[in-house]
Amino acid sequence: MPADTPSGSSEKIVRLKLSEQVLERLREMIRSGELGPGDYMPSERALMERFSVGRPAVREALQALHTQGLITISHGERSRVNELSANLVLDQSDNIANILLDAVPANLEHLKEARRMFELGIVSAAAKKATAEDVRTLRSLLAEQEAHLTDDLEVRSFIEADMAFHTGIANLLGNPVITAASRAMLRWLQEYHTALLHWSGFEQATLEEHARIIERIAANDAEGAVAEMENHLDRSRSMFAPRQG
Numbered sequence: 001m002p003a004d005t006p007s008g009s010s011e012k013i014v015r016l017k018l019s020e021q022v023l024e025r026l027r028e029m030i031r032s033g034e035l036g037p038g039d040y041m042p043s044e045r046a047l048m049e050r051f052s053v054g055r056p057a058v059r060e061a062l063q064a065l066h067t068q069g070l071i072t073i074s075h076g077e078r079s080r081v082n083e084l085s086a087n088l089v090l091d092q093s094d095n096i097a098n099i100l101l102d103a104v105p106a107n108l109e110h111l112k113e114a115r116r117m118f119e120l121g122i123v124s125a126a127a128k129k130a131t132a133e134d135v136r137t138l139r140s141l142l143a144e145q146e147a148h149l150t151d152d153l154e155v156r157s158f159i160e161a162d163m164a165f166h167t168g169i170a171n172l173l174g175n176p177v178i179t180a181a182s183r184a185m186l187r188w189l190q191e192y193h194t195a196l197l198h199w200s201g202f203e204q205a206t207l208e209e210h211a212r213i214i215e216r217i218a219a220n221d222a223e224g225a226v227a228e229m230e231n232h233l234d235r236s237r238s239m240f241a242p243r244q245g
Helices: 018-032 044-051 055-067 086-091 094-103 106-129 132-146 155-171 176-190 203-218 222-239
Strands: none
Touching (some): 018 055, 094 106, 106 203, 106 222, 132 155, 155 176
């Protein structure tokens, strides 16, 4: 009679902890739609009875769901299911991304190159389909960024407005995955912006480059928009550097 496995080998069966089994059941409840965005999670007692487990297993599973961003635990209130989105997935990657960039500084260059390729594709597609309303939105975002350029410049606010401008271009495509990916890459880069440590002197140049990008988008000139974005990203690339110390 043939053996199930080759001679001398074994396939160890690993038994999941009770809390991990509860976690899998809860994730399935969310995946199947039994629990939808905004719904309250069942009480701890209800979950204990449903799965025939103790309170520690339930609490550990709920905490794991919270850590994964699937639910929100608020003190004194029942947990609620979060809306599932691309932003939720990528937001959970922030801490890992920062560790990766700090631990291996070369990855910052890889990220800058990925962002460059991504944004050139985005601005090309955006220019081809942009409406007059889209252009008004971009000009409004540029005005908000320009408002931060004062004698007492608050650098972080200026950089956040810069991120909002680039995310605004991604928004024109109406694809939430593209928008979420754009936001994530910009967020991961933000902490490596050298202007956070000192005045860069390129703020006015940034505004002028953004204005030229908008004009090419307004003209539905995809090739021109790509050229302006390429110049902008190549000029600003050196403004992101590994943290010292």
